[in-house]
Amino acid sequence: MKIHEYQAKSILASYNIPTPTGRLAQTIDDVRRIAEEIGKPVVIKAQVYAGGRGKAGGIKFASSPVDAVKIATSMLDRTLITHQTSSAGTIVRKVLIEEAVPIVGEIYISIVIDTSKRLPVIMTSSAGGMDIEDIAENSPEKIIMAYVDPAVGFQPYIGRKLAYGIGLSGDLIKEFGAIIAALFKLFMENDCSLAEINPLAVTKDGRLIALDAKLNFDDNALFRHDSIRNLHDPEQDDQFEKIASELGIKNYVKLDGNIGCAVNGAGLAMAALDMIKYAGGRAANFLDIGTVNNPQILINAFKIFMSDPNVKSILINIFGGMARADIIARGIIDAYKQIDIKVPVVIRLAGTNALEGKQMLMQAGINYIDATDFYDAAIKAVSAANN
Numbered sequence: 001m002k003i004h005e006y007q008a009k010s011i012l013a014s015y016n017i018p019t020p021t022g023r024l025a026q027t028i029d030d031v032r033r034i035a036e037e038i039g040k041p042v043v044i045k046a047q048v049y050a051g052g053r054g055k056a057g058g059i060k061f062a063s064s065p066v067d068a069v070k071i072a073t074s075m076l077d078r079t080l081i082t083h084q085t086s087s088a089g090t091i092v093r094k095v096l097i098e099e100a101v102p103i104v105g106e107i108y109i110s111i112v113i114d115t116s117k118r119l120p121v122i123m124t125s126s127a128g129g130m131d132i133e134d135i136a137e138n139s140p141e142k143i144i145m146a147y148v149d150p151a152v153g154f155q156p157y158i159g160r161k162l163a164y165g166i167g168l169s170g171d172l173i174k175e176f177g178a179i180i181a182a183l184f185k186l187f188m189e190n191d192c193s194l195a196e197i198n199p200l201a202v203t204k205d206g207r208l209i210a211l212d213a214k215l216n217f218d219d220n221a222l223f224r225h226d227s228i229r230n231l232h233d234p235e236q237d238d239q240f241e242k243i244a245s246e247l248g249i250k251n252y253v254k255l256d257g258n259i260g261c262a263v264n265g266a267g268l269a270m271a272a273l274d275m276i277k278y279a280g281g282r283a284a285n286f287l288d289i290g291t292v293n294n295p296q297i298l299i300n301a302f303k304i305f306m307s308d309p310n311v312k313s314i315l316i317n318i319f320g321g322m323a324r325a326d327i328i329a330r331g332i333i334d335a336y337k338q339i340d341i342k343v344p345v346v347i348r349l350a351g352t353n354a355l356e357g358k359q360m361l362m363q364a365g366i367n368y369i370d371a372t373d374f375y376d377a378a379i380k381a382v383s384a385a386n387n
């Protein structure tokens, strides 16, 4: 689960990590009032569940309250498109108004779980303010990492090692160590999947302050963090993921491609994404319909596909085990009756009752493309999407 920057900053502050003075505004009146209260030049920051706002016009400086109002008017209730949003962008309903801090340097800090090492890893860089992906590609030597064994816990030497690694000196070493220690504690105590400060700025008067903050949380641990779960902003949810959850489909993730796919089983569904890619295409979504013997889920899946203008072909890939292919076929036939399906549909049925399922599809006279196996299905779906 993601939260907004202003919420992440308030959690950071509760762990004694320095953040700028600022308040959240939802209306132009709020903006004027807050900018007047701060009484200094401010930064207006679009609150969306995506980074890359700086380059996309979602972070702007205002020298006066009048200026702040002008800028906020051009942001509030508008769509912001950054390289991290979908091409449709995301709506800005809130802006954070903060004092503009004069800075001389930008540091990158993040903590994630390295799943191959099965350990939390702290990454830092003196090249903050930039995307970490760019640093990793262009100057990987500028990323300094440290793994933390949870059985041993965070040790102060880790903070010092990272501080020296990114070239800090003097009082900043101690200050930086304290921030790393606090962020690590925050990460562990709240079951974060990501804790990122980019940039942690070095101010003109030699202090460190978190100018940006991003916290993501492990969904499977949210049951023990009610206060965090309540921070979720449904307005920032992907519109198709919202439709899916309203239709009772839990395992749907929106992707950037143009092939809608419905698959039974998470493993097979992931393999389908790979197979589509291998065949030269890109999936519009991940969707595991699960082991269900209920035709309704197919109808719902087709509803989502048809609401997504990116979908140019559909791939139904079923390997019946406990789920029966004839019941899936019933769902597909019902979907054709209820929904105007405007794009080619490729169907691969295998496993339990596959023959019965195929017979039903033929007898129903629906217009679809039959696939003999998994790879054949992917190739046909890709070529159908491109025609």
Ligand code: GDP
Residues within 6 Å of the ligand: 020, 043, 045, 050, 051, 052, 053, 054, 055, 059, 098, 099, 100, 101, 102, 103, 106, 128, 129, 130, 198, 199, 211, 212, 213
């Ligand atoms: P992001 O682009 O979504 O990551 O948004 P950030 O909050 O990181 O802002 C982008 C950039 O704006 C930062 O890397 C800073 O360079 C700059 N910035 C943001 N807030 C301030 C501030 O208070 N003072 C100064 N000088 N720069 C800021």
Ligand code: MN
Residues within 6 Å of the ligand: 051, 052, 129, 198, 199, 212
């Ligand atoms: Mn940032």
